[in-house]
Amino acid sequence: MTRQLLVTSALPYANGPIHLGHLVEYIQTDIFVRYQRLRGHRVAYVCADDTHGTAIMIRAQKEGRSPEDLIADVASQHRRDFAAFGVSFDHYGSTNSASNLAVCTGIWKNLRARNLIVERKVDRLFDPVQKTFLADRFVVGDCPRCGTKDQYGDSCESCGSTYAATELKNPRSVHSGASPELRPSSQLFVRLEPLQPFLEEWTQRSGALQPEVANYLAGHFLDKPLQDWDVSRPAPYFGFEIPDAKGNFWYVWFDAPVGYIASTTDWCEKSGGSLDAWWKNPDCEIVHFLGKDITYFHTLFWPALLHVGGYQLPRRVQIHGFLRVNGEKMSKSKGTFVTAARYLEHLDPEWLRYYYASKLSDKIDDLDFQADEFVGKVNSDLVGRVVNLASRSARFVESTGLATHYPDDGGLFARGATAGEAIAAAYEACDFREAMRLVMTLADAANEYVERTAPWTIRKDPARADELRNVCTVVLNLFRQIVVYLQPVLPRLAERASGLFASPCDRWNSTTEPLIGCSIAKFEHMATRVEPERVKAMFVPEAAVPAPSASAPTPADANDALGKEPLAAQVSIEDFQKVDLRVAKIVAAEAVPEAKKLLRLTLSLGSGPTRNVFAGIKGAYEPERLVGRLVVMVANLAPRTMKFGVSEGMVVAAGTDGEVYLLSPDTGAKAGQRLH
RNA sequence: GGCAGGAUAGCUCAGCUGGUUAGAGCGGCGGCUUCAUAAGCCGUAGGUCGCCGGUUCAAGUCCGGCUCCUGCUACCA
Numbered sequence A: 001m002t003r004q005l006l007v008t009s010a011l012p013y014a015n016g017p018i019h020l021g022h023l024v025e026y027i028q029t030d031i032f033v034r035y036q037r038l039r040g041h042r043v044a045y046v047c048a049d050d051t052h053g054t055a056i057m058i059r060a061q062k063e064g065r066s067p068e069d070l071i072a073d074v075a076s077q078h079r080r081d082f083a084a085f086g087v088s089f090d091h092y093g094s095t096n097s098a099s100n101l102a103v104c105t106g107i108w109k110n111l112r113a114r115n116l117i118v119e120r121k122v123d124r125l126f127d128p129v130q131k132t133f134l135a136d137r138f139v140v141g142d143c144p145r146c147g148t149k150d151q152y153g154d155s156c157e158s159c160g161s162t163y164a165a166t167e168l169k170n171p172r173s174v175h176s177g178a179s180p181e182l183r184p185s186s187q188l189f190v191r192l193e194p195l196q197p198f199l200e201e202w203t204q205r206s207g208a209l210q211p212e213v214a215n216y217l218a219g220h221f222l223d224k225p226l227q228d229w230d231v232s233r234p235a236p237y238f239g240f241e242i243p244d245a246k247g248n249f250w251y252v253w254f255d256a257p258v259g260y261i262a263s264t265t266d267w268c269e270k271s272g273g274s275l276d277a278w279w280k281n282p283d284c285e286i287v288h289f290l291g292k293d294i295t296y297f298h299t300l301f302w303p304a305l306l307h308v309g310g311y312q313l314p315r316r317v318q319i320h321g322f323l324r325v326n327g328e329k330m331s332k333s334k335g336t337f338v339t340a341a342r343y344l345e346h347l348d349p350e351w352l353r354y355y356y357a358s359k360l361s362d363k364i365d366d367l368d369f370q371a372d373e374f375v376g377k378v379n380s381d382l383v384g385r386v387v388n389l390a391s392r393s394a395r396f397v398e399s400t401g402l403a404t405h406y407p408d409d410g411g412l413f414a415r416g417a418t419a420g421e422a423i424a425a426a427y428e429a430c431d432f433r434e435a436m437r438l439v440m441t442l443a444d445a446a447n448e449y450v451e452r453t454a455p456w457t458i459r460k461d462p463a464r465a466d467e468l469r470n471v472c473t474v475v476l477n478l479f480r481q482i483v484v485y486l487q488p489v490l491p492r493l494a495e496r497a498s499g500l501f502a503s504p505c506d507r508w509n510s511t512t513e514p515l516i517g518c519s520i521a522k523f524e525h526m527a528t529r530v531e532p533e534r535v536k537a538m539f540v541p542e543a544a545v546p547a548p549s550a551s552a553p554t555p556a557d558a559n560d561a562l563g564k565e566p567l568a569a570q571v572s573i574e575d576f577q578k579v580d581l582r583v584a585k586i587v588a589a590e591a592v593p594e595a596k597k598l599l600r601l602t603l604s605l606g607s608g609p610t611r612n613v614f615a616g617i618k619g620a621y622e623p624e625r626l627v628g629r630l631v632v633m634v635a636n637l638a639p640r641t642m643k644f645g646v647s648e649g650m651v652v653a654a655g656t657d658g659e660v661y662l663l664s665p666d667t668g669a670k671a672g673q674r675l676h
Numbered sequence B: 001g002g003c004a005g006g007a008u009a010g011c012u013c014a015g016c017u018g019g020u021u022a023g024a025g026c027g028g029c030g031g032c033u034u035c036a037u038a039a040g041c042c043g044u045a046g047g048u049c050g051c052c053g054g055u056u057c058a059a060g061u062c063c064g065g066c067u068c069c070u071g072c073u074a075c076c077a
Helices: A020-038 A054-062 A067-084 A098-113 A193-205 A211-220 A252-271 A292-309 A340-346 A349-359 A371-391 A412-428 A432-453 A462-486 A491-501 A508-512 A532-538 A573-578
Strands: A004-009 A042-049 A091-094 A117-127 A139-142 A169-173 A181-190 A232-234 A248-250 A284-291 A316-320 A323-325 A367-369 A581-591 A599-604 A611-615 A630-634 A640-642 A645-647
Touching: A004 A020, A004 A252, A020 A042, A020 A284, A020 A316, A020 A323, A020 A340, A020 A349, A020 A412, A042 A067, A042 A252, A054 A067, A067 A091, A067 A340, A091 A098, A091 A252, A098 A117, A098 A252, A098 A292, A117 A169, A181 A232, A181 A248, A193 A211, A193 A292, A211 A292, A248 A252, A252 A292, A284 A292, A292 A316, A340 A349, A340 A532, A349 A367, A349 A371, A349 A432, A349 A491, A371 A432, A371 A462, A371 A491, A371 A532, A412 A432, A412 A462, A412 A508, A432 A462, A462 A491, A462 A508, A611 A645
Parallel strands: A004 A042, A004 A284, A042 A091, A284 A316, A323 A367
Antiparallel strands: A117 A181, A139 A169, A232 A248, A581 A599, A581 A630, A599 A611, A640 A645
C-alpha cells in the first residue's frame, strides 16, 4: 500500500548559520524521507526559515539594514548549506510569508471563536522618547535577584533567574537610553487549560510521542492547571501584526510552527496539490522531527493550535538529542562549533551523513561526534567494506558485463533480500544505527565471499572465464543490494553505482531481484577516504585560523555577540570613571557546594583587607586553577548580601549563554592597579 | 530543588515480556592474503553488567535506596 507522508524538520532561526548540530536533525529527517521515497511512498518534505522576533530585529538594526534584507540573506545561505548536504526539501519557505499570515489569521479566528483568547491589562515598560512599549529584550537593567548589571528584561545571564521586565532595577530602553515608564498594556493570552483533556489524551494515548516525552509532559505540565500562554508582543516587533489587535504582534513562537502549514500550502500551490489532500487528509501521516530543546512548544502549544485550528495532528513527533563534540558541548573557543560551510571546506558531506546515520537511534540521547571514530567509520565501513566490493570486482567484468543467469551464490543474495525487512523496520523506526549495523553485516558476508572465491586466482586461468564472470556477478549484485539499502543515507554513492550498472538504484524492491546480463561501466572511485588531518584542521578554533579574505561575504556569518547583548546606552567619561576597575589577585578560590554556578573567591588588591567575591563561573573554571591568577574586578561595587554570604565586588568576565571568559591583564600588571 | 534519561569490554552501543558459558562494531594482539582507495580474511585477548540491599529455584533484566553523568524546567513545585 502506498503511504502518504508529510514530513517536517524544525525551522532554523534566521539569525545564524547552519552548524553541525542543526545537521543532525536535517540529515536524520532527510534519511527518513529518502527512505520513504525509496519504498515508493508519496512524501512531501517541507521546512522554512523561522524569521520573526526580537533577535532578528536587533541584529538587523545593528547591521543597519531591514529585517527583510537580513532574513533574505540568511535564507539563501541556509538553502545553500542544506543543498550541499543533500537535504532534499520539496519546499523551503519562510515564516515571513503571505501564506503564513493567512494560516495564522485562520487559527486565530478559531481561537477567538472558541473564547480561548483573553486580554489582560499588564503594566509594561514604555519608552517615553520613542513612544513605544518595550519588548523584554529591549530593556536592560540590573537583575532583581543578583544585581548583575545590564541584563535583559526576561532573565539574568549571571544567576539564571527569570523575571518580568518590570522587576529590573535601573531599567533603560535599548533604543533611547531613557528610563521607561510603566503603562498599562493589553496583552493577549491563549487559554490552554480548557484544552487539558484533549492534550492529556493526545500526549498520553495517541502514540505520537516517544514514551519519555509523554512522561515528561505528564509530570511537568499536565498534572496541574496549564498556564495561559502570552502570545502577543507590543510594537515594535518584527513579525505579524495581530489583525484584531493593532499595535500588537504575534510572538514568534506563535507563527513559527504555523510555518509548517504555510510552507505546505506554498508547496501545494507550486506543485498543483491541495492542503485538503495533504495536511487535512486523514490518510496523510504528518511527521515532525525536532530537537529536545523545543519539545514543549511542539507537544503542547502546537497540538493545541492544530486542534483548535481544525488541522490534522501529527502522527508522530520524533525528537532527537543534541550534538556534542568529543564529549563536550560545542564551543566556539575550542573550535568545535563547526558551521556547515566550514565543514564543507574540509570534508565530504556524505561522510557526515553516514557517520550520523551510524550513530542515530530513535532515542532522545545526545549524539557525540568523535573525530577518530568518524575517520574509522568512514574509512573502514564505507570505503573498506562497501565500496571496496565494487572496486575489487568491477574491473574484472568491464569487458564482459554480468552473467546472463544469476549463478549459485550459496544463498547470499537471498539472505540479503530477507534482511531487507529488518533493515526497513529499523529505518521506519528511525533506528538508523541498527540499519547501518545490519547493512554492514551484509557487506562482511560479501567480503568473505570474495575471499573464498578469490577472483584474482580464477583470472589467471583463461579457461575459467565464465567462473570469473559468475563470481563478479555475485559480488556486484551484493554490492548493489547494499547500495540500495544505503541510498537514503548516501544518495551520491547510489548515483555513482547507478552509473556503474547503467541502472538506477532508486527502488527498494530492486533488492530482491538480481541484475543480470547488463554491461559494466569502467570503474571509477565512488568514495574517498578521510585523512585524519583534515578533520583535525576543521576543529582548529576560529581565532587560530588566518583571517578570511576580505572579499568573502560575511555579514550573515558575523559573530552574533552584539545581537545577544546590544550596546548599552552611551555614557560620559565621568560616568565611566565612577566604576573603579582594579587588577586583583585570586588568593583563594572554592566552589560553593549548594550553588549551581558560584565560586567563592578571595581577592587581594595588593594591600589592605582581601575581598570576598562570589562569581558565577563554577561551570567554566576549576577553583584550584584560579589561585594566583590576576583578574579584573569592580572594586567599588556596593557590597551585596547573597544567600551564601556578602559579595564585596565583582569579577568581570565576557561571554553569554553559559560561556564565561575571565579577563587577564598582560604580564607585569600588579594587584591593586586601577584600569583607566 | 523538581522531573526525564543514562551508567554493560579501551571506545560507541545491543541485550525484548527475568532462565544455559553477557553480545556486536571499532580499537588491541597474532597469523593469512595481495584482486582492491595500505583495502580484505581468519583467530584471539578484554567485562565483579555504577554501588548497596531485597524478591526469586534463577536478575544486566523486577523492587527499594544511593552515587555519578546529561538534559529540561511556564519563578519551580
